[in-house]
Amino acid sequence: MRALQLVTNTESRFFNQQIRYLEAAGVETTTLPVPGNRHVGDGDVDGRSPLDYLRLYPTVLRHSFGDYDLIHANYGLTAPAAVAQPSLPVVVSLWGTDLMGPYGPVSAACARFADAVVVMSHEMADRLNCDSYVIPHGVDLERFAPAPADEARAELGWDPDVRHVLFPYPPERGVKDYPRAERVVEAARERLDEPVELHAVTGVPHARMPVYMNAADSLLVTSRREGSPNAVKEAMACNLPVVTTDVGDVRARLADVSPSAVETTDEDLAGALADVLAARERSNGREAAREVSVQRSNERLRAVYRTVVADGT
Incomplete structure (x- = not known):
């Protein structure tokens, strides 16, 4: 053909x-x-x-x-x-x-x-x-796979005593709403008795993204609209918990994934993010990612x- x-x-x-x-x-x-x-x-x-x-x-x-x-x-x-x-x-x-x-x-x-x-x-x-x-x-399940978080953080030079939140888009892309991500992280930080850092990752070769997925404690998506965001599926494949706005197909993708959350308000996003960071658990997302x-x-x-x-x- x-x-x-x-x-x-x-x-x-x-x-x-x-x-x-x-x-x-x-x-x-x-x-x-x-x-x-x-x-x-x-x-x-x-x-x-x-x-x-x-x-x-x-x-x-x-x-x-x-x-x-x-x-x-x-x-x-x-x-x-x-x-x-x-x-x-x-x-x-x-x-x-x-x-x-x-x-x-x-x-x-x-x-x-x-x-x-x-x-x-x-x-x-x-x-x-x-x-x-x-x-x-x-999503490429061979490239995006779980790996030890401490090794990934050491490779990136991330502080092991900080909770790390990954924002996988350029901040200047308006539809991704980076200012909202900053607000959500700040509100989550106030709920926790530990430091939280937001990482906006851009310009990184795709082959390096699994390192960031495995180093982070949560993926945060605050997009105004999406189709089927690849970053969410890639995070699932790495067992990285996801906190996201209700866009595209994320609610269906994350239906059986825990810990993860799909929310609509800043307050609920911040609460869900704080809960995920406090739990310090990886998700069961990889099994659900096999479908895609x-x-x-x-x-x-x-x-x-x-x-x-x-x-x-």
């Missing part, structure tokens, strides 16, 4: 992980990125102009007459170029902000013309006026590919 991949960000970790597993399974891929320089501002809105996206279409159209079995639009803003070409069946994957952010109507409209739509959560599926497959991005392993997710995506190609034939 040969798949033409459209994507806004060729540096996306989960997109590149997806491509590696698809190619290992025998799916030949060609990637076409959106032209122009990508930059993300407040709300995770892609800073490219509409003209940049229009410039993608002639390239997609030319490739669509090549020897491909399908075209896969990764992220909703690439979907118009995919559904406008006349030759190939189309799979559209919506990642979260592309459906629940300001350009959601564009993504939803294009989804109606796709041969298959993949979303990250049931919440996203409910927003669409068409059928969809719920296939969240998978990268192998399982990509097997399901390949099944969608096979269905689309068979229907097209």
Whole structure:
């Protein structure tokens, strides 16, 4: 099988992980990125102009007459170029902000013309006026695995006498709401008779993230919206407790994970975080993370590919 991949960000970790597993399974891929320089501002809105996206279409159209079995639009803003070409069946994957952010109507409209739509959560599926497959991005269980916390803290130079809270996003990404994370940690600190430090981890190679997951006492997510946050699934795979706002699919993912909490108010988030830090326990999240392993997710995506190609034939 040969798949033409459209994507806004060729540096996306989960997109590149997806491509590696698809190619290992025998799916030949060609990637076409959106032209122009990508930059993300407040709300995770892609800073490219509409003209940049229009410039993608002639390239997609030319490739669509090549020897491909399908075209896969990764992220909703690439979907118009995919559904406008006349030759190939189309799979559209919506990642979260592309459906629940300001350009959601564009993504939803294009989804109606796709041969298959993949979303990250049931919440996203409910927003669409068409059928969809719920296939969240998978987590690499070989890379993200439990390891001794004291060794991880020593490697990072973290104080072993401090409770460490991990915020896995750049503070400047407005949709992740770092100021709220600071408020929650400050309120949790006041409830505990010990120091608590908030670590906003950014610019770290993905291969190093398991060290941070194993060194921390809790993951804190204060996002305003998400699809299926990979950081939560990666924390689960490392048995790191998670305290998070009620976004995307986190409530379903953490339903059987303890200790962890899904809350809505600052007060409840702070209380849950203080309880997790005071308990000093790892979670049982790894078993639940097996449901969203990268192998399982990509097997399901390949099944969608096979269905689309068979229907097209």
